[in-house]
Amino acid sequence: RIAPAEAPRKVTHRSVVLITGGGQGLGAEMAKELAKRSKCALVLFGRTPLEKEAATWVRLSAEELGAMKQRLWEGLKQDKAVKATPALLEREFSKVKKAVDLHRAIEAMSLLGSKVTYLQTDMADAASVAKSVKAALKAHNRIDYVVHAAGLEESKLLADKKVEDFDRVYRAKAHGAYNLLKCIPPVRGQRWAFFSSVVGRFGNLGQADYAAASDFLAKLSASMNSARRGAGGLYPTPAVTFDLTAFAEIGMATRGSVEAFLKSQGVDFMPPAEGVRLMLDVLLGDVDAHEVLVAGALGKLDAEGLISSAPRADTRRSSADSAETAKEAPAAAPRGGLDEGAVTREIVALVTEKTGYPAEMLELDLDMEADLGIDTVKQAELIGMIRDNYNIAKSENLSLKDYPTLRHVIGFVMSGGSTPSAAPAASVAHHSISQAAAPAEATPAPALVVPEGAPLYDQVLSTNGDGTKTGKTFSLESDPWLNDHAIAKTPYVAGVMGLELFVETAAKRLGKTPSALADVHFALPIKLLRQKPVTVRTVVGDDPQMRIESDFISPQGIKLGAPRTHFTARVADTVPAADVEARAKAFVKTLKSDKPVVPASAVYEAYFHGPRFQVLAGLLAAGDTELVGLYRAPAAPLWDKGGRALMFQPMLIEAAFQTCGFRDLNTRKKMTLPDSIESVRVYDAGPAPKELLVYARWRGAVDAGDGGDRSLYDACVLGRDGKVWATLIGYRMIAVS
Ligand SMILES: NC(=O)c1ccc[n+]([C@@H]2O[C@H](COP(=O)([O-])OP(=O)(O)OC[C@H]3O[C@@H](n4cnc5c(N)ncnc54)[C@H](OP(=O)(O)O)[C@@H]3O)[C@@H](O)[C@H]2O)c1
Structure with missing residues (x-):
């Protein structure tokens, strides 16, 4: 909702504008535009240090910079203390690139007439932010505009993220904003802006932390605006959050394979000058809103068609769709006639194109994630693309962890997409789950006599010495009762149906139907997101703890990460005495x-x-x-x-x-x-x-x-x-x- 503001605001040469992340990317674009329009004083925060050599590096040609990178690579290879990998080289060389970008940006702003103060600051660290704000206030007395543009993004499934990975992304944006609020005094006419992302509104694969932090900013600006109107809240100053779409030419959406992927999803890229102009229109104009979406078409990101005029149906291939397609696809064909050398060259060329790494660095046994820095979401895109290129049929069993290196991927193509055979399982002494321990005062729980008929599960997936697994796909068509167990239109599989699956699968394994379960945990709900079917496995094995789990399937129909455990329980042969x-x-x-x-x-x-x-x-x-x-x-x-x-x-x-x-x-x-x-x-x-x-x-x-x-x-x-x-x-x- 965009309502008229109290009055249009002005930035003049007397204004002081603080821009976090203002040394590079979109923050720097906005800083340059402000310098051009007003010659205002600019205070920029970022983690990159100001390097003395940057003044020299900035004058180097592209070839000279390339040679510098090559020397760094040779040095890394000779360094016995480190493993020289493309990911390490990129990390090291990005320090040079960032220092050059920063130097260039500050130089451009100064030439446009602004006085620029750059303060090395980590937005995630409250003490670092407090120190820099103090220095800025000492230099300028006040801050008129605060633009929090700092942020970073690391795509990976939540299940595969370490807490510190999540924190790094979340804290830069969300804690960063809060850290600023704690130490910048509100002054008359002050206004804040936060750079958030459309992902905070619509979500995206592998970006839970980034989406959460983005949405936090939108809620924070709402709170600030309501405080200003005397309706309670944190900080009584007008604030706006920009939910930005992907930007062209500069910034995070142009790196690695992100741009190609987002374009394939139908996301319009925003020209930076246009995006900055739109944001400044709101920040300085006569509109008053706490959250503004700055985007063109969002394609499959906007699956529900909330803002796009695109038709609602089929705008996004959900994991469930992909799994369905996988089921229908014919079995992989043998790849007679493919030349392994040619396949290797083609795959290396594709990875070179997607990552920017020169072919000679792409050793086939390097780990895609640790050594090449290709995160799991991008690995899934890559394999999806390779599968399409070589016309390999989709398979339900395709799991990312089976293809950790390029050599594995080449093997995948050569075998026509067949899953590598698993290492033989170590033999484990078989303990029946019925031997689970029970409290001393317990009474026996005899087997149940059950009615004849079809069980809730759809099929027995496997039953052998290691255990019994059953599969069940919950859908509104096959289980109409889900319509009556829905919260805010999202159907949830009732916990009691989970208990039923445990008992049915345990009965299959034990040859008798248990009458009691113990230690039941409903850890993660099974829900039909966007009302799409969801497939679960019930696993009853040597471990007394049974589980109901599901796989996360990427839009390319590839299993990502470890299975998610929804419910756990064990069969109780006896039950404790109870009154x-x-x-x-x-x-x-x-x-x-x-x-x-x-x-x-x-x-x-x-x-x-x-x-x-x-x-x-x-x-x-x-x-x-x-x-x-x-x-x-x-x-x-x-x-x-x-x-x-x-x-x-x-x-x-x-x-x-x-x-x-x-x-x-x-x-x-x-x-x-x-x-x-x-x-x-x-x-x-x-x-x-x-x-x-x-x-x-x-x-x-x-x-x-x-x-x-x-x-x-x-x-x-x-x-x-x-x-x-x-x-x-x-x-x-x-x-x-
Ligand atoms: N580009 C897009 O397509 C797009 C789309 C939607 C939203 N956004 C948002 O727009 C903002 C700018 O994005 P961009 O594309 O310009 O990204 P970028 O090129 O990666 O620049 C990010 C900036 O944030 C700074 N930064 C990151 N973490 C920081 C921290 N902990 N403390 C201080 N500074 C930090 C970086 O500086 P140092 O590395 O020196 O710390 C850099 O200046 C981000 O908040 C992003 O989420 C961008």
Whole structure:
């Protein structure tokens, strides 16, 4: 929303403008434009030191700089203390390049008439920022405009990132802004601008840290503007965040293979002069907004068609699409007639083109990531491109970790895309999961007698000495109940269906159906992003801990990183003694009436569940610590046709989850979701009566050691005849915002 500002602002030769990251890239472009327009005083922050030699380097021709780089390479090769790799050379030579760019930029600004003060500063470090701001204030007394343009980007899947990698990217932008706020005094007429990215709005593969930091800036400017309007917030000064698209010619989107990739996604590149003009129009003009998108067409980045006029459908190949296509693709054809020497030359030429490394540096056994600096997201793009070039069919089994070097990639082409055979697995002594330890006071949990029929899983992927794996694709078509288990239109696989997959897969492995699970953790929700299907594997092996996991598939249909673990659990041969059943029987006897004290309409006004998941016909008791839900089988079946023979009473356990959660909604005014269960037991897998009672007892709030607490419950599902159908002991729920 763009509203008129109080008054257009002016930059004059008397203004003082601080630009972080102003020595290079887009920050420097804006600084030069301001110098041109006003000759204002410029204060620039950046980590690159001012090098004395830069004045000499800047006069060198491209050939002379190339020769300098070659000498650096020879030196690295002779240095026994380091491994000379292209990535190391780039890191070392970038110091020269940056020093030259910085020198050039400062020289240009000075020639345009601005006084330039450059202060070496790390925006991620509060002390460094405070020191530089103090120096700037000493030199100029005040700061009229603050432009926080510093930022960096390192694409890699979140699962493959170390915490320090995430921090480096996040802190430069987000902490950088906050560090400035802490030490720059607001003065009349002061205005702030933050350089953020469209990625903060739309997300992008491998950029979780960058997106989070970008979005933080947008929220920060909103907070500053509301503080200015007296509505609370951090810092009472107008601020605007620019969500920038990719820029042409200069800056981070022109490096490596980023530009080619973004263009292939249909992203329009912004000419720098045009982008800077648009930003200055807002910063100095008569508009007032806290977040402004500076972009042309965003192609597949804007998958939902939020701003593009492009058609919504099919604008982005999701991982699930790719997996689907992979399934349909024919098997890889043998590559008779390919000459390995020619393939090697072609692949090296492609990598040279994408990375800028000269061919002679590209030794075939160098590690793509560590030695060539090609991150996993870009590796996936590269392999996708090579696959297209050589007409190799997509394969569901293509995993990036199988191709760490160019030699592996060449092998991939020569073999027509067949997956390298895995090293023979070390033989492991086989321990049945049924031998899992159980507490001494536990009672046996006998096997369940289960109904005949199709299981929830789609297929058994493997079953051998190492374990049993089943596969299941959840989609709105195959599992229409997902429509009724959706939050903000995103379907979530209900935790109880995870329990069902565990029990079914364990039954396949053990030859009998376990009646109890223990140590259940719902670590990472399984959700159908943009309502696309999601495929999971349930793995039951020698490790007593079973898991449900999924792969992250790149838009090119290539597996990236390690599998993500969603849920874990183990089969419990025995269950701990618990008093919940006796309590439940005693408590339900005290109920005065069959009429709910809380009607179903009130329950589902608060909850997100649709008709197929509306398992409570109300609550018969809703006290602070004890509740009784009235389970009623929903009128609509989970599947319209081709129903499944479920083994572990998911809807009864769901009723227990909802009864416990209702207390959190009612008493704590918090929506909570399943977090973990110490033990869950089903007594009878047969068809349950249409109506049952669900007793839930709140045992308190437990400190989870992660800054948040969990509400802890026991629950028991029983008939009016006293027959117990299921119990949950130590069920924890976690609050969601
Ligand atoms: N270029 C694009 O297409 C694009 C698109 C969307 C958003 N953006 C945003 O626009 C801004 C500028 O991008 P750019 O393309 O010009 O990038 P760039 O060429 O890589 O320049 C980034 C600048 O930030 C500085 N910087 C990075 N980390 C820093 C830190 N910890 N402390 C101090 N300075 C730091 C760098 O200086 P030193 O290396 O000397 O520290 C450099 O001057 C970034 O915030 C970026 O996220 C750019």
